[in-house]
Amino acid sequence: MTLAAPPTSVEKYAAAFESLSDSGTPDWLIATRLQAWANFSELGIPTARRGNELWKYTNLRPLADAGFEYGQIGPVSLDQIKSAGPWDDAWDTVVVVDGNFSAQLSSLNGTPGLTAGSLGEAIAAGTDNLESQFASLAGRENYAFTALNTAFAADGAYIGIAADTRLTTPVHVVFVTSDPTSSRATYPRLLISASSNSSLTIVESYINLSESSQLTVPVTEVFSDHDSQIRHYRIQIENEKSFHIGTARVNQKAGSSFTSTSFATGALIGRNDVHTQLDEPGAECTLHGLYMTSGQQQQDQEISTTHARPNCTSHQFYKGILSGKSHAVFSGKVVVERDAQKSVANQKDLNLMLSRGARIDAKPSLEIFADDVKCAHGATAGHVDRDTLFYLRSRGVDEETAKAILIRGFADEMLDEFEPAALREFVERTTDDRIATLLAESDTLGTV
Amino acid sequence: MLEIKNLRVSVLDIDDSEILKGIDLTVKTGEVHAIMGPNGSGKSTLANVLMGRTEYVITEGDILYDGESIIDLLPEKRAHLGMFLAFQYPAEIPGVRPWQFLKAALDAKADSRGEEKMSIRDFSKLFDEKVEAVGINPQLVKRSLNEGFSGGEKKRNEMLQLEVLQPELAILDETDSGLDVDALRIVAHGVNSMRSPERSFIIVTHYQRLLNYIKPDVVHILVEGKIVKTGGPELALDVEKDGYKQYTSVGASA
Ligand SMILES: Nc1ncnc2c1ncn2[C@@H]1O[C@H](COP(=O)(O)OP(=O)(O)O)[C@@H](O)[C@H]1O
Ligand SMILES: [Mg+2]
Numbered sequence: 001m002t003l004a005a006p007p008t009s010v011e012k013y014a015a016a017f018e019s020l021s022d023s024g025t026p027d028w029l030i031a032t033r034l035q036a037w038a039n040f041s042e043l044g045i046p047t048a049r050r051g052n053e054l055w056k057y058t059n060l061r062p063l064a065d066a067g068f069e070y071g072q073i074g075p076v077s078l079d080q081i082k083s084a085g086p087w088d089d090a091w092d093t094v095v096v097v098d099g100n101f102s103a104q105l106s107s108l109n110g111t112p113g114l115t116a117g118s119l120g121e122a123i124a125a126g127t128d129n130l131e132s133q134f135a136s137l138a139g140r141e142n143y144a145f146t147a148l149n150t151a152f153a154a155d156g157a158y159i160g161i162a163a164d165t166r167l168t169t170p171v172h173v174v175f176v177t178s179d180p181t182s183s184r185a186t187y188p189r190l191l192i193s194a195s196s197n198s199s200l201t202i203v204e205s206y207i208n209l210s211e212s213s214q215l216t217v218p219v220t221e222v223f224s225d226h227d228s229q230i231r232h233y234r235i236q237i238e239n240e241k242s243f244h245i246g247t248a249r250v251n252q253k254a255g256s257s258f259t260s261t262s263f264a265t266g267a268l269i270g271r272n273d274v275h276t277q278l279d280e281p282g283a284e285c286t287l288h289g290l291y292m293t294s295g296q297q298q299q300d301q302e303i304s305t306t307h308a309r310p311n312c313t314s315h316q317f318y319k320g321i322l323s324g325k326s327h328a329v330f331s332g333k334v335v336v337e338r339d340a341q342k343s344v345a346n347q348k349d350l351n352l353m354l355s356r357g358a359r360i361d362a363k364p365s366l367e368i369f370a371d372d373v374k375c376a377h378g379a380t381a382g383h384v385d386r387d388t389l390f391y392l393r394s395r396g397v398d399e400e401t402a403k404a405i406l407i408r409g410f411a412d413e414m415l416d417e418f419e420p421a422a423l424r425e426f427v428e429r430t431t432d433d434r435i436a437t438l439l440a441e442s443d444t445l446g447t448v
Numbered sequence: 449m450l451e452i453k454n455l456r457v458s459v460l461d462i463d464d465s466e467i468l469k470g471i472d473l474t475v476k477t478g479e480v481h482a483i484m485g486p487n488g489s490g491k492s493t494l495a496n497v498l499m500g501r502t503e504y505v506i507t508e509g510d511i512l513y514d515g516e517s518i519i520d521l522l523p524e525k526r527a528h529l530g531m532f533l534a535f536q537y538p539a540e541i542p543g544v545r546p547w548q549f550l551k552a553a554l555d556a557k558a559d560s561r562g563e564e565k566m567s568i569r570d571f572s573k574l575f576d577e578k579v580e581a582v583g584i585n586p587q588l589v590k591r592s593l594n595e596g597f598s599g600g601e602k603k604r605n606e607m608l609q610l611e612v613l614q615p616e617l618a619i620l621d622e623t624d625s626g627l628d629v630d631a632l633r634i635v636a637h638g639v640n641s642m643r644s645p646e647r648s649f650i651i652v653t654h655y656q657r658l659l660n661y662i663k664p665d666v667v668h669i670l671v672e673g674k675i676v677k678t679g680g681p682e683l684a685l686d687v688e689k690d691g692y693k694q695y696t697s698v699g700a701s702a
Contacts, residue, residue, distance in 0.1 A: 386503070391539040394499045395553040395609065396527035396560075405552065409543030409592075 007044025009064040014041075016070035016185070017151055029123060029153065032135050036150035043144040057329045057361040058300055063243045063269060068185035068215045070152075072098040073178045076209060078105055081174055085207045085235060088422035092116050093172040094157045099186045101155050113165030113198070119189055120155035127160065129223075133193060137221040137249035137277075145245045145273075149187040149219040156189030159202060163195040163225075170201040170420050177208040177216060177238075184210075188218040194228035194256075203423055205235035206244065208266070213241040220248040224256035226280065231259050233423060237430065238266035240295060247273045254280035261417040262289035263427050264299055265434050273302040278312035278340075286315040290414035290427075293326035293358070294437045301349075304333035307340035307370075314344070319414050320351040321407060322358035324441035330379065332364040340370045347377035352384070352410045354442035389446030403445050407435045449648050450475040450498075450617055455509035457490075457497050467493045469673035470509070475617070475666075478645040482659055482684060483652045485670035486692040491652045492536050494670070495621040498650075499533040500526050513617070527553070528560040530616030534606040534623045536652075541593035546605065547575055549593060550612050557613070574612060582607045583634050599626040607638045614642070619650045624658040636661030656688035671695045 017037055022030050045064040046055045076097050081087070094116050095105035101118030108116055115122070123130055139150030157173045175188040194200055208214055216238060224230055238244045244267040250258050262272050276285040291299045305314040320328045330349040347364040362379035384406050392402035411431050418424040439445070450473075457468035467490045475481050485491050497504050498511060500523035510517050513529055521529075551571055558565045566574070579586050584604040594602050603623050610618055623635050639649060639662050651662060659667075659681065667683040668675045669692070676695045677683065686694075 385539075387537075388539045388541055390499075390501055390523060391535065391541065392544075392549070392553075393523040394527060394533050394535075395549070395613065396524050396557045397549075397553050398524045398556065399522070401552065401556070402524075405544055405549060406541065409541065409545070412543050412545075 009045040009047070010041050012067050013148065013185070019070070020152065020154070024124065025154070026123065026131075028131055029134070032139065033151050033153060036135070036139055036147045036153075039142065040144055040147035040151055043142065043147060046144055054302065057327075058269065058271070058298055060269065063215070066183065066213065066215070066243075068183050070185050072100055073180040073184065074098065076102075076105065076176055076178050080209055081105065081176055081207060084209060085174060085205045085237065086172070086203060086423045086426035088170070088172070088420065091170045091172045091203070093174065094159070095174045095176060096155070096157050096188060097176045098178050098184070099152070099155060099188055101157060111167060111169070113162040114167060114171065115158065115160035116171055117158060118155055119158040119191055122158035122160075127158065129193065130158070130191070133191060133221065133223055135221075137251055138219045138247055143247070145217050146219050146247050149189060149217045149247070152187040153189055156191070158191050159200070160193045161195060161198040161200050164197045165195075166199040167201065170203050170423070172203045172205070175204075175206045175216070175218065177210055177214050179209045181212060183213045183215070185215040185217065188216065190218070190220040192220070192222045192230070194222075194224050194230050196225040197227045198225070199229040201231040201420065203233045203235065203420070206238060208238040208242055211239060213268070214238070214243070216242065216244045216246075218246045220246070222248065222250040222258065224250065224252040224258050224283075226253040227255040229257045231419070232261075233418060234260065234262040234272065235427070236262070236264040236266050236270055236272065238270065240266065240268055240297060242267050244270045246271060248275070250274070250276040250285070252276060252278050252280070252283040252285060255282040257284045259286040260288065261414070263418070263430070264289060264291040264301075265430065267299070268296065269298045271300040271302060273300075274304070276305045276314065278305065278307050278314065279309065281309045281311045284313040287317075288414060288417050289318045290320075290411055291318070291328055292321045292431070292434050292438060293328050294324040294441050295326060296324070297326040298328070299326070300329040300331070302329075302331050304335070305345065307334070307336040307343040307345065309339060310341045310343070312340065312343055314346070316347045318349045319410065320349070320360060321354065321410060321438060322351060322360060323354040323438040325355070325357035327359045328361075330360070330362040330364070332377070334366050334375065336366070336368045336370050336373050336375070338369040341372040343370060343373040343375070345373070345375045349379040351381040352407065353381050354383070354438055354445050356444055383448055384445050385448055386446055400439070403439055403442070404432075404435050406445075407438065408432070449477040449514060451512040453510045453512070455497070455511065456507045457493060457504050458507055460503050460505050466507070467504075467673050468497070471673075471675055473668060473675060475648050475650060477648055479665045480639075480643065480649040480651065480662065482664040482667045483650060483670050484654070484656070484667060484684065484687055487654065489670045490673045491670055492621055495533055495619050495650070495652055498619060499523055499531060524556065525560070527615075528557050532610055532613055532615035532618045534610055534618065534620040536621040536625070538594050538602045538606055540595045540597070542595040544593045545591070546589040546593050546608070550575065550609060553613060578608050578611045581611065582638065583631070584608055600628065600631050603627055604631065604634065607635055611638055611642065616646065617648050617650070618642070619652070621652045622654060624653055624655065632658060633661065656684045659684045669695050
């Protein structure tokens, strides 16, 4: 485009961007995409780590060096989706394949007060507030991955819930990467708009049906109007050659509550970047997550909350289980602005280290500009010692089972957070499978 | 049931670290033995070695259980044979729920003995019954194994496990220390009610106090890694009166 010397990584995405069709796209969205592309062209994939707080601990060179094709491959069968991730026939399910909504694979029950389906169609239909909401939380800032996603924004999922509507059955949004043999990039996009006094449970899952290296760059924007309640779950189980760089931006109005629990075990490089903006008094957010890493995996949790107004509460609590030569980062940040008196903020990151080769960089941080606040933070990296293992074995449990019990015991506190039964069953099963790999790569469990 | 023969034990990878210096001890089925001795005499080492702890090496001697040497058996195998150790300092294990863990332990034992597993319903009933019997707060045992438990609660939890697992040879390592009189009575009651011609106990204690409630068949005095005297319950009273000083000068095994 017009820039003289874009970073080399940008060229790999340029042809795909040029190939995007504008037909049927509203002018405002075309303008937003162009602006985002210009932004990305300037930024490129962030590979410089020195002085770059956001990427200090994570090496994106393998991603910058890789090339990805663009475009939908499909087709995908419902059975493939059902067997790869959580599923419940009773849920309203929106399926998005390679970034595009699939009416055929989705199952929508016509739940009153719920608008669930294609983001592209919702935009074309001129859905209330969508033009002002879209990319207002993510996509215009100087961040390469939200820019990249926004440059390619065409479709995705839109979930809207009307004022005073209280849903108890979960809504499931499944982003599927189809089964290509080549490496592809997809840009899933989700926009959730919860009107005042509504309540919604939403499961956001990322499923990769491919065995080759894929790039998934999702962006989720959440608008929590006053006194709304959102219970959100995020499942990231990409294959271990893939890159998953996800961003969620949440804006909360007065008295709203947003609770999110993430389950991140997949991807070669995985990132879960969440920011909640407590924009009006009395808002509350709880951000939880479990990450498990093995082999050469890198898993980042980039979690931040801004208390902009008084009487808001935030909780950040993550747990990690690390084995092999894997590497995880927990970067938790809470900013309490001058005006945000009577804020309560907690941050905690607990890690179970199973091997000498695994590494955790945990840096919880608080920036407090108000004086009447209650804040606490902490991070630990622990291991299972000999006494613990001997204790279990002396009661008759064999070594391998004892180790698995110990790891499950550490994870259970987070698994308990997954309330819908089908989801809970899925994360438990996936965790147990994962524990086998973690154990196989463990060299310190019960030896120190 | 248990025969310890000239057992010499050192700490793995530490030179000149011999802790047990030739222990001979025989516990017959149905007997209750008390092992008393001053701090540092090797009581916990003996208890842990019996259960198969690997930080210790047996340099000489043997341990026979029902006539078979067990010194090459893994700790879990010893548990399957019917051995149990109530720890002096039980490990804190966050997240592991006592109910699930005990069920797994019981199932593993049944499995290895080719016995039928207890149904969940029967197990739940047994568990609740024992929770009440040992006087442990039911909320506490729902959460975590020993995490955040007081010293007394940990000991009660050891008694809970003992009573649920119903071993044939139970070794109690200072289960009485740090307990108030009420808790002490619960431990004693647990042992006394489990006492049977098929079950043996080794009760390791520093004080004579517990032995007011549990009447041992045999008392051994362990000093500096050796059993210096063996006798009846009256031996415990001697210790209460005169301390262990009298035995350090004796020096020879009784
Ligand atoms: N793992 C170990 N490493 C080093 N020294 C040990 C170890 N276990 C026990 N000891 C030493 O052996 C001696 C006996 O300890 P212990 O068996 O705990 O005594 P008791 O239970 O009679 O108080 C003590 O001097 C103790 O420090
Ligand atoms: Mg001791």
